[in-house]
Amino acid sequence: MTRYNFAYLNEQTKKMIRRALLKAIAIPGYQVPFASREMPMPYGWGTGGVQVTASILTADDVLKVIDQGADDTTNAVSIRKFFKKTAEVRTTEVTEDASVIQTRHRIPETPLREDQILVYQVPIPEPLRFLEPRETETRKMHAYEDYGLMHVKLYEDISQHGHIATTYAYPVSVEGRYVMDPSPTPKFDNPKMNDCPALQLFGAGREKRIYAVPPYTRVVSLDFEDHPFEVQQWDAPCELCGARDTFLDEVITDDAGGRMFVCSDTDYCSKRQAESEAAE
Amino acid sequence: MSADLSKPLLKVDNINKQFGSTVACDDISFELWPGEILGIVGESGSGKTTLLRSIAGLIEPDSGSISYAGDGELVEVDKLPEPALRQLQRTEWAFVHQHPRDGLRMNVSAGANIGERLMANQWRHYANIRAEALKWLEAVEIDASRIDDLPRTFSGGMQQRLQIARNLVTRPKLVFMDEPTGGLDVSVQARLLDLVRGLVRDLGLSAIIVTHDLAVARLLSTRMMVMRKGEVIEQGLTDQILEDPQAPYSQLLVSSVLQV
Numbered sequence: 001m002t003r004y005n006f007a008y009l010n011e012q013t014k015k016m017i018r019r020a021l022l023k024a025i026a027i028p029g030y031q032v033p034f035a036s037r038e039m040p041m042p043y044g045w046g047t048g049g050v051q052v053t054a055s056i057l058t059a060d061d062v063l064k065v066i067d068q069g070a071d072d073t074t075n076a077v078s079i080r081k082f083f084k085k086t087a088e089v090r091t092t093e094v095t096e097d098a099s100v101i102q103t104r105h106r107i108p109e110t111p112l113r114e115d116q117i118l119v120y121q122v123p124i125p126e127p128l129r130f131l132e133p134r135e136t137e138t139r140k141m142h143a144y145e146d147y148g149l150m151h152v153k154l155y156e157d158i159s160q161h162g163h164i165a166t167t168y169a170y171p172v173s174v175e176g177r178y179v180m181d182p183s184p185t186p187k188f189d190n191p192k193m194n195d196c197p198a199l200q201l202f203g204a205g206r207e208k209r210i211y212a213v214p215p216y217t218r219v220v221s222l223d224f225e226d227h228p229f230e231v232q233q234w235d236a237p238c239e240l241c242g243a244r245d246t247f248l249d250e251v252i253t254d255d256a257g258g259r260m261f262v263c264s265d266t267d268y269c270s271k272r273q274a275e276s277e278a279a280e
Numbered sequence: 281m282s283a284d285l286s287k288p289l290l291k292v293d294n295i296n297k298q299f300g301s302t303v304a305c306d307d308i309s310f311e312l313w314p315g316e317i318l319g320i321v322g323e324s325g326s327g328k329t330t331l332l333r334s335i336a337g338l339i340e341p342d343s344g345s346i347s348y349a350g351d352g353e354l355v356e357v358d359k360l361p362e363p364a365l366r367q368l369q370r371t372e373w374a375f376v377h378q379h380p381r382d383g384l385r386m387n388v389s390a391g392a393n394i395g396e397r398l399m400a401n402q403w404r405h406y407a408n409i410r411a412e413a414l415k416w417l418e419a420v421e422i423d424a425s426r427i428d429d430l431p432r433t434f435s436g437g438m439q440q441r442l443q444i445a446r447n448l449v450t451r452p453k454l455v456f457m458d459e460p461t462g463g464l465d466v467s468v469q470a471r472l473l474d475l476v477r478g479l480v481r482d483l484g485l486s487a488i489i490v491t492h493d494l495a496v497a498r499l500l501s502t503r504m505m506v507m508r509k510g511e512v513i514e515q516g517l518t519d520q521i522l523e524d525p526q527a528p529y530s531q532l533l534v535s536s537v538l539q540v
Binding site for chain 2 (some may be wrong): 156225
């Protein structure tokens with residue numbers, strides 16, 4: 001079998017996607033339509049993110065792929081292998097070493113730098129979708145900054161649950177203009193999007209939309225004056241590394257109700273464990 | 281009321297609207313004055329609803345102009361850019377649909393339905409929005425305990441009252457109503473009419489009400505327009521038209537009302 005073109009996609013397609021990316025960066029939070037391609041993986045597995053990564057990847061890049069914060073889950077492993085094979089780029093699990101990080105759900109706990117790019121896999125890019133099914137209408141609402149409906153959703157949350165119960169895909173306002181769905185990242189990560197030194201790119205393959213948050217952009221989570229935005233908190237620290245400021249996953253350990261809470265960012269957690277072992 | 285009574289609130293000039301070869305509105309002009317309730321009556325298919333929707337900016341008429349005097353100056357509404365028109369539609373105007381399902385958001389609670397216009401107008405304090413919603417539920421005689429229920433669990437009459445509350449919450453100056461009592465049984469109709477009449481009086485609203493029911497027009501409106509085949513065939517004070525209809529069709533309409 002002959003070799004793949006670098007990073008699988010042909011050059012014309014990458015050019016088309018890069019143009020969409022440039023437009024997206026120029027208009028922070030605005031959803032740019034693009035001609036999404038069929039990828040050799042099903043929709044919902046990150047076809048949007050993969051196309052964005054394929055378009056920005058260079059031979060010198062070091063790629064990290066995470067799924068729910070972990071480097072070793074199926075989705076992350078297969079996408080990493082995909083680019084290893086088609087682009088022959090170096091891959092890593094260490095956040096600091098990566099130049100491009102493709103993610104499903106999480107933003108790494110390690111602060112990102114200016115020379116890094118974070119690529120999100122997005123299932124539903126339209127934050128207004130669940131209240132307004134018509135695309136013609138949601139586009140107008142974005143154009144006219146007609147975002148009252150977003151608060152209707154949050155109102156409904158408080159009235160049904162007593163607090164804003166949305167924990168992921170929590171809507172944000174980007175640079176005071178467009179309201180954006182930050183993909184299904186937990187709202188714990190929303191504050192990390194604000195004023196982030198790294199470029200953040202979002203690709204939705206099935207919905208054929210690309211959007212972006214340029215470095216150092218103001219990203220504000222929507223809320224009410226008397227119900228301000230809050231991130232999740234846990235009662236106990238991570239059981240493996242003892243971190244108190246990270247996003248924890250609940251892991252079931254047996255069938256007798258045993259459970260433990262551990263960092264969802266596996267790289268960050270193992271690094272902390274190694275550090276504490278070295279200190280001993 | 282501080283409204284300027286010397287100038288019309290709404291001025292409609294030569295509205296035409298055709299659907300293919302069917303003429304729905306044929307060169308219709310009228311003025312609406314502050315505090316006035318105008319009833320538009322006629323048989324079904326006479327162009328009443330099309331006229332109402334054209335004036336309210338929900339559909340675009342083929343020709344003609346609509347001017348509205350919100351703060352004194354007459355503004356040509358049909359020339360307004362869409363964001364400004366939408367702003368008008370969610371603040372100073374309100375539209376009550378015939379079917380509550382068209383005017384309500386069925387998948388969010390009653391409270392959120394009432395709060396939507398407030399939130400669209402930059403209300404960002406949950407407790408205030410909720411307090412306002414409760415106030416309006418009371419105003420339209422819906423039990424406060426239903427505030428978190430979905431409208432689909434409401435009866436038809438309650439849904440219609442909820443739609444009215446949702447529309448009046450921003451205290452509009454001009455309300456468009458399309459057959460507000462259609463599809464309701466007679467006793468519910470009577471209560472709803474009573475309620476609307478009270479609200480209209482208390483808030484000093486102006487309104488245009490489309491109905492095929494002369495009784496509704498008689499109860500609510502001060503002035504009446506009779507439409508037939510896209511044309512206004514007669515207009516005048518409600519009592520006058522009901523007592524002494526001039527046009528043959530109006531006579532037919534008035535005489536065909538069942539007397540109990």
